[in-house]
Amino acid sequence: MAKLELIATATFGLEAVVKREIQDLGYEIIRSEDAKITYIGNEEAIAKSNLWLRCADRVLLKMGEFRAETFTELFEQTKALPWEEWIPMDGKFVVNGTSVKSRLFSISDCQKIIKKAIVEKLKETYPVERFAETGPLYSIKMTLLKDVATITIDTSGAGLHKRGYRAADVAAPIKETLAAAMIKLSFWNPDRVLIDPFCGSGTIPIEAAMIGKNIAPGLSRKFVSETWPQIEPEVWKKARAEAFKAIRSDVELKIYGSDIDGKAVSASRVNAVQAGLSDDIVFRRQPFDKLDIQDDYSIIITNPPYGERIGEKKDIEQIYRDLNYKMSKNNTLSLYIITADKALEKALKFKKADRRRKLYNGRIETTYYQYYGERPPKE
Ligand SMILES: C[S@@+](CC[C@H](N)C(=O)[O-])C[C@H]1O[C@@H](n2cnc3c(N)ncnc32)[C@H](O)[C@@H]1O
Incomplete structure (x- = not known):
């Protein structure tokens, strides 16, 4: 199985609890900061983390991290990532993003450029001019912080707080x-x-x-x-x-x-x-x-x-x-x-x-x- 970098996102203040949960699953933590815990895993870790993490919000697959001060840098470095290893020919991919204290602040422009870079990269592998995007979903997220872009794919789908048991609701339930x-x-x-x-x-x-x-x-739900x-x-x-x-x-x-x-x-x-x-x-x-x-x-x-x-x-x-x-x-x-x-x-x-x-x-x-x-x- 491939060695992957995964990120568990969490509510501010819960980093230590989530870090402990990941360690209990047997994975090596490489960084824990500001509501994000980065760790090393593989495909099995994607399944186990989604099933077992009680206090994390989502599990993200980290595709890459790089400095991007211009749209050209964002395009080229996104294109250089191994998208074809994850997105199949019929894969549907959507891009979301946030930008904090960065030169590239127009999220809609960044989204378009990332999508274009991925399309160009996938065209090198798949012999098509247009992608039908009728298959499985790949929700791509870019977070730009101080000109450093982190690009991830969400492996969870609905947030991990959705356990599948909440059939009846009241006002102001706790997460x-x-x-x-x-x-x-x-x-x-x-x-x-x-x-x-x-x-x-x-x-x-x-x-x-x-x-x-x-x-x-996560035993009663799908990811x-x-x-x-x-x-x-x-x-x-x-x-x-x-x-x-x-x-x-x-x-x-x-x-x-x-x-x-x-x-x-x-x-x-x-x-x-x-x-x-x-x-x-x-x-x-x-x-x-x-x-x-x-x-x-x-x-x-x-x-x-x-x-x-x-x-x-x-x-x-x-x-x-x-x-x-x-x-x-x-x-x-x-x-x-x-x-x-x-x-x-x-x-x-x-x-x-x-x-x-x-x-x-x-x-x-x-x-x-x-x-x-x-x-x-x-x-
Ligand atoms: C913030 S909500 C709790 C939400 C809950 N943790 C959940 O996840 O759904 C507070 C609850 O206190 C209940 N409550 C208010 N006054 C109460 C009282 N005197 N005795 C018992 N329950 C009361 C309300 O009916 C409400 O359901």
Whole structure:
């Protein structure tokens, strides 16, 4: 198999988590910076990364990187890349791009030049004047940063947060990749109780259950590179078979999700069924103040509501008072809470946050506050 350079893209702040995931898959990292982790892999790595990376946004195949200060440089260096090794005669290829602090700033011109360069290169291999572009999709991306162009092909298709289980939605669901990262950044393990008392569509409990049972997050969906003739179907088949074998069906989980809104609870249940995890998570309709946390060393991982409207503010202040009350009653409880509400830290007086990280939920800047409870004796 060919040695390839791959790039996993991630939300700002999650680079270290994604880097760890790639290392756990056994691949060598060569660079990690600004929401991009570059590593060495092969065709199998494309399949495995798409199937297994829980916290990355996409997996890109790096075609090349070069300085381009003029359109001629962009054209010639793009043409010099081995496009014929990836794009078949009927391949459909689209070009997108971004330019930051670079001389070439007209994205539409850069797109046209890149497309032209690829066409010219492919004509040297395929005996056609026009390409029908009726076959598999190759989504090409150019990022120009300080006159350095990085050219990639997207291997994922839909973003990796699209796991395939979200049949029912609620307002403001958390991104699946971020929910998975919240769990990975916590001390939760399947021996401990996990509670999301503001579960909405159930993303956090479902992601936790998938982690607890070692279910590859991409197992129920397809990826665009599965349609590429360059990657043998056998490679995908093997990677999927290994992922099925890796599922730990014997693990018993104690994961609970609740929400004040009956529709949200129904959505959570539907989504858990879609994910094949309906027996592993208990969802119930319940306002937070009525929630009774019985088990010591339970871990709350959640994103509570945050609103700007006056009425909502009052409700949220009450939620913070309830949190203070519940957390101060039992110092074995841990709380991991993500919010865009800057007032949270001041309002939670039961303890100072042990750790805070700035993370993005889509475009919204949020902070992930971590309050560690006492550890169970055996840990
Ligand atoms: C930001 S959303 C959570 C979204 C969720 N993480 C998801 O991925 O869909 C906050 C949730 O808190 C719920 N909520 C608001 N007030 C509540 C209360 N007092 N008790 C329990 N749930 C409440 C809302 O119904 C909403 O579903």
